[in-house]
Amino acid sequence: DSGVTQTPKHLITATGQRVTLRCSPRSGDLSVYWYQQSLDQGLQFLIQYYNGEERAKGNILERFSAQQFPDLHSELNLSSLELGDSALYFCASSDRGTGDSPLHFGNGTRLTVT
Amino acid sequence: AQKITQTQPGMFVQEKEAVTLDCTYDTSDPSYGLFWYKQPSSGEMIFLIYQGSYDQQNATEGRYSLNFQKARKSANLVISASQLGDSAMYFCAMREGPRAGGSYIPTFGRGTSLIVHP
Numbered sequence: 001d002s003g004v005t006q007t008p009k010h011l012i013t014a015t016g017q018r019v020t021l022r023c024s025p026r027s028g029d030l031s032v033y034w035y036q037q038s039l040d041q042g043l044q045f046l047i048q049y050y051n052g053e054e055r056a057k058g059n060i061l062e063r064f065s066a067q068q069f070p071d072l073h074s075e076l077n078l079s080s081l082e083l084g085d086s087a088l089y090f091c092a093s094s095d096r097g098t099g100d101s102p103l104h105f106g107n108g109t110r111l112t113v114t
Numbered sequence: 115a116q117k118i119t120q121t122q123p124g125m126f127v128q129e130k131e132a133v134t135l136d137c138t139y140d141t142s143d144p145s146y147g148l149f150w151y152k153q154p155s156s157g158e159m160i161f162l163i164y165q166g167s168y169d170q171q172n173a174t175e176g177r178y179s180l181n182f183q184k185a186r187k188s189a190n191l192v193i194s195a196s197q198l199g200d201s202a203m204y205f206c207a208m209r210e211g212p213r214a215g216g217s218y219i220p221t222f223g224r225g226t227s228l229i230v231h232p
Contacts (some may be wrong), residue, residue, distance in 0.1 A: 002158070008179040021136060043205065056217035100147055100166055103220060106160035114165070 003027065006091050006106035009113055016029055018079040020107045023091030025072055030075040031055070031094045034066055038087040054099055081113045118206050118223035127196045135226045136179070137206030144177040146210045149220060150188040153203040162204075165189060185207050194214065196230045203227050204208065 003026035003061040013019055025032050034046040036059075045058035049068035060066075063081075078085060088110050092103035119138045127133040138213075150162040164172045165180045173180045181190040189208075193200055198221065207220040 028222070035222075043223045045219050045221070047205045048217055048219060050217070056213050056219050058219065084132060092159070100164060101218075102149055102161040102164055104161060107152075107156075107158045110157070 002104040002106065003066050004029075004104055004106035005058055006089075006109050008109060009107065010110050010112075012112045012114065013081060015049065015081055015083060017081050017113075018077065019111065021023060021076040021078070021111075022091055022104060023074045023093075025074070025091075025093030026095075027096050029093035029104070031071065031096070032068055032072070033092040034074070034076050035061075035090040035092065036087045037090060037108070041087075043090075045107050046076070052110075053085070059074075066095075079112070086111055086113045096106070116178045116223075117221045118208050120204075120206055120223040120226050122226045123224075125226055127193075127228065127230055128196055129230055129232050130196060132192060132194045133228065135193070135204050135206075135219055135228065137189045137191065137223060138210045139187050139189060140185075141208065141210050143210040145207055147218075148180070148182070149193045149207040149209070150178070150189075151205045151207065152200075152201075153205065153221075153225070155202070159205070163191070165218075170230060193228075198230050201228060 005024040028049045046060040048056040066076045088108045092105040095100040146167045148165045152160045179192045203225045206223045209218040209220045
């Protein structure tokens with residue numbers, strides 16, 4: 001058990017809808033990362049937060065947004081969903097966010113857009 | 115250009131034997147780190163091992179070791195005494211120097227599927 005909690009585990013929704021994915025990092029970890037894993041793109045970095053502030057942005061669509069709250073949990077909001085957004089979305093956390101800190105991943109949220 | 119290349123889409127190994135999973139990387143940054151993760155069929159990503167570019171010795175963690183060849187830009191994962199539970203996807207990842215803002219963001223390869231036969 002990595003200590004990172006993601007909810008829900010599965011999400012099925014229709015095109016055009018909006019969903020929110022939730023992540024609680026490991027106790028003491030200040031840095032939260034969101035990744036998207038799909039068959040064609042592999043594991044793609046979306047966005048990182050550190051202690052409530054956005055630190056780095058990757059291949060995140062404008063339809064997607066995220067935030068990290070004062071209690072350090074994070075939410076990833078996906079709107080105007082398209083079929084191509086179907087993927088496994090991972091949250092990961094690390095303690096200091098330094099280069100040698102491994103990311104500890106949650107179990108992921110599997111999103112299916114129909 | 116691919117930063118991380120894992121050329122073996124699938125590997126098979128007999129239980130109790132050793133197996134090497136290949137990873138080559140591309141960076142001009144003198145300071146970088148390499149990670150290996152395991153993803154079983156259940157989906158979670160499990161951190162296995164880390165090697166820093168300045169580390170003099172190859173990293174080891176139990177049955178996992180990283181064969182780090184800096185000049186060749188390779189960071190192969192060696193699993194000794196394979197077990198049935200080692201069957202999974204294995205991902206190599208690299209983080210380069212900090213981005214603006216001080217973040218280190220790992221980039222992942224496409225993975226290698228390992229199947230351990232009894």
